[in-house]
Amino acid sequence: MVKKHLTKKQLDDLRAQLIKEEKKMESTIVRLKENDPFNDPDHATDNAAVDTDVREQLGHDTVEAQMKEVQKELILVRGALEKMHKGTYGFCDRCKEPIVLARLKYVPQTKYCINCEKILRK
Numbered sequence: 001m002v003k004k005h006l007t008k009k010q011l012d013d014l015r016a017q018l019i020k021e022e023k024k025m026e027s028t029i030v031r032l033k034e035n036d037p038f039n040d041p042d043h044a045t046d047n048a049a050v051d052t053d054v055r056e057q058l059g060h061d062t063v064e065a066q067m068k069e070v071q072k073e074l075i076l077v078r079g080a081l082e083k084m085h086k087g088t089y090g091f092c093d094r095c096k097e098p099i100v101l102a103r104l105k106y107v108p109q110t111k112y113c114i115n116c117e118k119i120l121r122k
């Protein structure tokens with residue numbers, strides 16, 4: 001039997017929040033892809049000046065970096081939804097203690113309680 005510390009209502013609210021986050025991140029990824037200058041249909045064919053190439057490279061690198069960040073978060077969000085499904089949501093991955101609700105509301109995709117997060121960040 002899985003221990004529970006959240007009510008169904010609290011879980012439902014957090015799930016809704018996670019799904020909203022997931023959708024937001026998915027559309028951010030789509031938007032980032034569109035903003036990638038390497039996706040510009042003119043890109044492959046243009047033999048533009050060097051400074052244009054540099055600008056495109058910079059734009060591409062920025063998009064890549066942002067994309068990585070969003071994808072990392074998206075993995076966390078999906079992991080949290082997966083844990084909800086399994087009934088293990090809301091417990092710290094490290095110490096296995098319940099994560100306080102206030103923290104879950106603030107960062108529903110978190111894997112760790114505040115104490116472990118502090119230790120892991122050091």
Ligand SMILES: [Zn+2]
Nearest residue numbers: 092095113116
């Ligand atoms: Zn912990």
